[in-house]
Amino acid sequence: MHRNHVLIAMDAHTIAQGARAVRDALKRALDMTSLTDEVKVIETGSLGIYNRGVVLVIFPDNVYYVGVKVEDVAEIVSEHLIKGRVVERLHYTDVPVEKAAEMGAAPRFGKQQRVVLKNAGVIDPESLEEYIARDGYEALGKALTTMKPEDVIDIVKKSGIQGRGGAFFPTGLKWSFAAAEEAKQKYIICNADEGEPGTFKDRLILEGDPHSVIEGMALAGYAVGADMGYIYIRGEYRMSIERLNRAIQHATENGLLGENLFDSGFSFNLEVREGAGAYICGEETALIESIEGKRGEPRDKPPFPPSVGLWGMPTIVNNVETLANVPQIILKGADWYRSMGTEKSPGTKVFTMVGNINNPGLIEVPMGTTLREIIYDIGQGIPEGKGFMLAQMGGTTGGILTEKHLDLPMSVEALREIGSGLGSGALLVVDDSQDVVELVENFVEFFNHESCGKCTLCREGNGRLLELLQRINAGKGRMADLNLMEDLAVTMMKGAFCGLGQAAPVPILGCLKYFRDDFVRKIGAAEMAAAA
Amino acid sequence: MQDLTRVDEIVQHYSDVKTPLIYILKDVQKEYGFLSDVVLTHIAKKVDIPLSEIYGVATFYSLFTIKPKGKYVVRCCNNAPCYVKKSKEVLDAIKSYLGVEVTETTECGTFTLEFTSCLGLCAVAPVMMVNDEVYGNLTPEKAVAILKDYKMKGLSNA
Numbered sequence: 001m002h003r004n005h006v007l008i009a010m011d012a013h014t015i016a017q018g019a020r021a022v023r024d025a026l027k028r029a030l031d032m033t034s035l036t037d038e039v040k041v042i043e044t045g046s047l048g049i050y051n052r053g054v055v056l057v058i059f060p061d062n063v064y065y066v067g068v069k070v071e072d073v074a075e076i077v078s079e080h081l082i083k084g085r086v087v088e089r090l091h092y093t094d095v096p097v098e099k100a101a102e103m104g105a106a107p108r109f110g111k112q113q114r115v116v117l118k119n120a121g122v123i124d125p126e127s128l129e130e131y132i133a134r135d136g137y138e139a140l141g142k143a144l145t146t147m148k149p150e151d152v153i154d155i156v157k158k159s160g161i162q163g164r165g166g167a168f169f170p171t172g173l174k175w176s177f178a179a180a181e182e183a184k185q186k187y188i189i190c191n192a193d194e195g196e197p198g199t200f201k202d203r204l205i206l207e208g209d210p211h212s213v214i215e216g217m218a219l220a221g222y223a224v225g226a227d228m229g230y231i232y233i234r235g236e237y238r239m240s241i242e243r244l245n246r247a248i249q250h251a252t253e254n255g256l257l258g259e260n261l262f263d264s265g266f267s268f269n270l271e272v273r274e275g276a277g278a279y280i281c282g283e284e285t286a287l288i289e290s291i292e293g294k295r296g297e298p299r300d301k302p303p304f305p306p307s308v309g310l311w312g313m314p315t316i317v318n319n320v321e322t323l324a325n326v327p328q329i330i331l332k333g334a335d336w337y338r339s340m341g342t343e344k345s346p347g348t349k350v351f352t353m354v355g356n357i358n359n360p361g362l363i364e365v366p367m368g369t370t371l372r373e374i375i376y377d378i379g380q381g382i383p384e385g386k387g388f389m390l391a392q393m394g395g396t397t398g399g400i401l402t403e404k405h406l407d408l409p410m411s412v413e414a415l416r417e418i419g420s421g422l423g424s425g426a427l428l429v430v431d432d433s434q435d436v437v438e439l440v441e442n443f444v445e446f447f448n449h450e451s452c453g454k455c456t457l458c459r460e461g462n463g464r465l466l467e468l469l470q471r472i473n474a475g476k477g478r479m480a481d482l483n484l485m486e487d488l489a490v491t492m493m494k495g496a497f498c499g500l501g502q503a504a505p506v507p508i509l510g511c512l513k514y515f516r517d518d519f520v521r522k523i524g525a526a527e528m529a530a531a532a
Numbered sequence: 533m534q535d536l537t538r539v540d541e542i543v544q545h546y547s548d549v550k551t552p553l554i555y556i557l558k559d560v561q562k563e564y565g566f567l568s569d570v571v572l573t574h575i576a577k578k579v580d581i582p583l584s585e586i587y588g589v590a591t592f593y594s595l596f597t598i599k600p601k602g603k604y605v606v607r608c609c610n611n612a613p614c615y616v617k618k619s620k621e622v623l624d625a626i627k628s629y630l631g632v633e634v635t636e637t638t639e640c641g642t643f644t645l646e647f648t649s650c651l652g653l654c655a656v657a658p659v660m661m662v663n664d665e666v667y668g669n670l671t672p673e674k675a676v677a678i679l680k681d682y683k684m685k686g687l688s689n690a
Contacts, residue, residue, distance in 0.1 A: 013656050016668035050655030051669065197611035200652030235558070235595050236651060238664065276554050277594030279649055293553035294585075295592040311550070354613040354654035361655045396612050426654075430616050442615045450649070452592075 002040040004081060005059040009121065011046040011207050012200070012239060013361075014054050018069070022054045025073040030081075039081055045120040045208020049092065050361035064092040112378065113340065115348045116324045117364045120208030125243055128250040131211040137256050139327035140215050143222055144264040147330075152223040153179060156326065158334035160346040165191055165282070165319035166394060166423045167499075168345075168412045171326075174316060177306035178224040181314040186226035188217050189310065189317045192233035192240070193287055195279045196395030197446065198426030201350040202320035204362050206233075206240035209324065210247040214270060216323030218257065219330060220316055221268045228269055230310070232287050235274045244272050279450035283498050284317040286452070297454045298498040321350055321425075341367030345411040349425055353379045356386065356431035368409040371401060375429055386431035390514070394423015396446050397503035400510030420506075436515045437522050440508055441469040447504040458501025461492040465508065476530075477523040486512060536574050538563045543578045553579065553589060557596055566597045594649065602637045604682050606630075607648035607661040614650075619658035625672030626660075629679060642686045643679070 008014075008023050023043065030036050049055045053067035063086055065076065072090060079085045123130035131137070143152050157172030178186060190213060194202040206213060217229045233241055248270050251257040259267045278296045280286045285299035288310050309315025325347065329337050338346045345367040351374065353360050358380040365374065371391060375381065382388055391401045393410070399420030401408070408414055415421050430439065448462040465488060468481050489505030489512075496502045512519065542559045546552035556575060561567055567590045576583040590596045608623050627633060630643050637644040653659045656668030660675060667678055 012651075012653055012666065013668065016653055016656055016659060016666040194652060195649055197650040198613040198654050199650070200654065203652045236648075274554075274558070275593075276558060276596060277649065278592060290554065291551065293551035293589070295588050352654065354657065355616045392612070426613075428613055428616070434616055439612070439616070442610070442612055446611055449647070 002038060004039045004061070006039060006041050006056055006081075007044045007047065007059065007121075008041060008054070008056045009045070009047040009049075010043040010239075011204055012237075013046065013050050015239070017053045019054045021070050022056075022068050022073060025070045026056075026077070029073050029077045033077060033082065035077070035081060042124050043126070044123065045125050046204045046362060047121040048361060050359075052092070055092075061086075065090040066092040111365060111369065111373065112363055113348050113366055114364050115328055115340070116205060116212075116321055116350055117208070117362070118328075119212065120204060123209070125208050125210055126246055128211065128247070128254060128256075131209070135331060136211055136327075137215055137251075139330035140218050140222075140256065141262055143219055143330055144262040144266055149179065149223050149225065152219060152330065155330060155334050156223070159329045159337040160334070160344075161322065161325055161329065161337065162345065162412060163319055164321035164325075164349070164425070166196070166421070166425075168422065171318065171322055174306055174318075175220065175223050177304070178226070178314045178316050181307060183314050185228070185311075185313045186224055187310045187313055187315040188220045188224070188226045188229040189284075189287065189291070189315055190217055190229065190231040190320060190323055191282065191284060191287060191317050192231055192237070192320050193275050193282045194234060194237075194320070194424075195282050196397065196424040196426055198352060198354045198392075198395055198428050199424040200352050201362060201425055203237055203240055205320050205324050205350070206237070207243060210240075210243045211251065212324040212327060213320055214244075214247055214251055214257065216318075216326035217270065218261070218268045219326050220318060220323065222266050224314070224316055226314075226316070227267045228271075230271050230273050230291060232273045232275060232281070232291060235276050241272060241274060248272070278452070280452040280498075280500055283500065286498070287317065288315065295452075297452050298500075342409065342411045342413070344413040349410070349422065351410075351425045351427050353427050353429065355427075355429040356382050356434075357429040358383050365410075368411045368414075370407050370409055372406040374410065374427065375406070379429065382429065382431050384431075386433055389430050389432040389434060389436070390511075391430065392428040392507060393426075394421055395426040395428075396443055397500070397506060398423045398426070398428075399506055400514055402514045420510075436511055436518045437469070438473055440511050441466070441473055443507050444469055444504075447500070451500065451504075455497035455501060457492045457496045458498075458504065461488055461496070461501070462504060464488060465505075472519065472522055472526075475522075475526045477519075477526050479520070479523055479527070481523065482512065482516070482519055534568075534570055536571070539571060539574050540578065543575065553581065553586065554593070557586075557590055561596060566600045568598070572598075600637075602644035603642050603686055604662050605644045605646060606679065607646045608634075609648050609651060609653075609657070609659050611650045613654035614658040617657040619670075621672050622658050622660070622670045622675045625676055626679065629676045642683060 010019055047055050055066050057064050076087055079087050153175050161171045162168035192202050273291050275281050281290045281296040283298050286296040290296040305315040305317055341347045348364050349367050350364045352362055363378050392398045444466045448466045451458045451462050453459045468485050471477055489509050492505045493502050546555050572586055576586050610619050630638055632638055632645050634645050658670045659668045
């Protein structure tokens with residue numbers, strides 16, 4: 001029995017700020033003071049505090065320390081762990097009071113509700129036992145021993161969950177397409193090729209709770225009749241890859257993956273496939289091409305992957321967050337899931353808040369939370385007293401939201417109504433000190449780089465848009481350029497081969513619509529200078 | 533003549549994996565530093581895929597390179613979330629410190645400067661990667677100081 005537990009957040013953000021060195025120093029210090037039997041160090045996923053350096057919590061005292069450096073470790077050990085005195089200069093008190101009672105919960109502001117993230121920052125992601133202790137693999141056991149595959153699909157359909165990769169296609173419906181196919185082999189693919197700028201929800205789910213995704217995949221496999229799954233993940237996500245491989249190994253050793261699970265006759269195996277750096281591989285058919293060892297260029301659709309997918313076989317491609325929801329839907333039922341969120345978009349949504357915001361990071365809120373609540377309550381507003389200019393929801397392909405959208409509920413249907421979407425759930429907040437025309441050039445630079453080159457509209461269109469924007473920003477723009485950009489953007493939306501080329505013009509058109517004056521002013525000044 | 537036995541071993545290692553080309557290229561690059569014509573031609577023979585196709589794959593993905601790179605590859609992020617946190621100033625400071633443009637390698641062969649796609653570390657933007665290490669909350673001064681450390685390390689290891 002340990003008298004204290006020290007949870008240290010080991011996620012990509014804290015590692016970028018030196019968490020590994022602090023962890024090592026802590027272990028050394030405990031060793032030197034012979035406290036290793038009394039104090040246990042637990043590495044966990046993100047604790048929900050992102051830009052304040054290395055974060056740790058000491059339980060049962062529930063004391064959060066932030067900005068911890070290697071040289072602070074000795075003081076924390078001697079003062080707090082030996083003498084029981086809080087080290088005030090590192091103490092983080094912005095934790096809501098009611099949280100103090102809840103062992104292991106990450107601090108959160110405003111109305112957050114944790115379903116997908118219920119284990120992240122609470123359990124040791126490398127421990128199968130801790131996942132099981134919090135209902136882990138119960139849903140799989142329940143499904144395999146008491147439910148038919150069609151019952152599983154039925155619950156998922158009734159829950160109304162929609163794909164969290166950005167397209168929000170009904171998950172249950174997708175599964176039913178693959179289930180209806182007659183084939184001797186079917187596949188489940190988890191799309192963990194998270195590359196949309198500003199998005200890191202999948203990474204933190206995988207780093208904080210890898211078993212929830214594995215269990216979701218096994219359930220999907222049972223529902224559609226697939227006995228093999230692949231997790232396609234960015235090669236850059238080293239820690240997620242390591243944790244996934246370890247989790248797969250633990251699950252296999254304990255009979256939760258492999259042959260004849262729960263004596264049901266159902267078998268399911270999993271393999272991790274690493275990407276090699278290509279934004280386009282987040283598109284599901286490009287992803288399939290990449291697993292097949294080819295250039296990740298999107299395929300013609302139809303046929304869609306549930307009919308003809310990996311190696312020509314019926315394949316379900318689901319996002320990490322979607323799959324992480326599935327075990328709890330099976331366990332708690334469709335009505336429970338529908339009790340959260342809005343009627344048309346049930347459940348919670350994980351967002352990543354980035355850009356000019358005081359409290360950046362990962363949050364999970366019920367669908368339908370307003371933009372104002374997200375930015376000002378949970379995100380704690382904009383730094384340095386600056387004003388709000390715009391928010392971009394859904395990554396760099398996302399739509400532009402302005403001041404007049406602050407009270408809009410963030411749900412699939414409300415955003416669809418204004419011609420926008422939730423996309424990947426990345427929310428980029430931009431303050432009013434930024435130059436919007438230069439920001440648009442930055443967006444287009446990205447698309448120009450990431451276009452796979454297969455279709456002319458995306459390959460050439462983004463190149464020409466970039467030229468026009470560079471010209472305007474260099475003070476050589478002409479008023480006619482604005483119409484030219486709009487024409488080109490609309491043509492790309494209508495004619496590009498895949499989602500990348502169709503979505504690339506969205507933020508450009510959004511900025512041209514809401515911030516046209518900024519473009520006009522810049523071009524006007526240039527024209528005047530030229531005439532003088 | 534370059535020793536290609538490691539290529540053979542790597543191809544053999546993946547003989548049980550279905551469509552393993554990307555894994556083979558990754559491991560071969562790790563071993564040889566970059567994917568030269570000689571190496572790619574040899575892989576093509578071994579796995580029975582046309583060289584043109586393999587070249588297509590090797591030049592499609594950003595983690596593959598067909599040219600040799602510096603000892604330290606500095607990858608700066610300039611995607612929108614880093615951009616609004618002034619990543620361009622960081623990038624400009626790095627360019628002037630190293631004296632190279634993006635995609636170039638310093639004359640001494642110590643550093644190659646590149647862009648990275650979004651690393652998902654936007655809460656500590658702006659960020660950069662040096663080989664496998666990531667650095668967040670950068671300022672122009674902090675970034676240059678980090679690279680100075682690498683330069684010293686490079687000299688002492690040389």
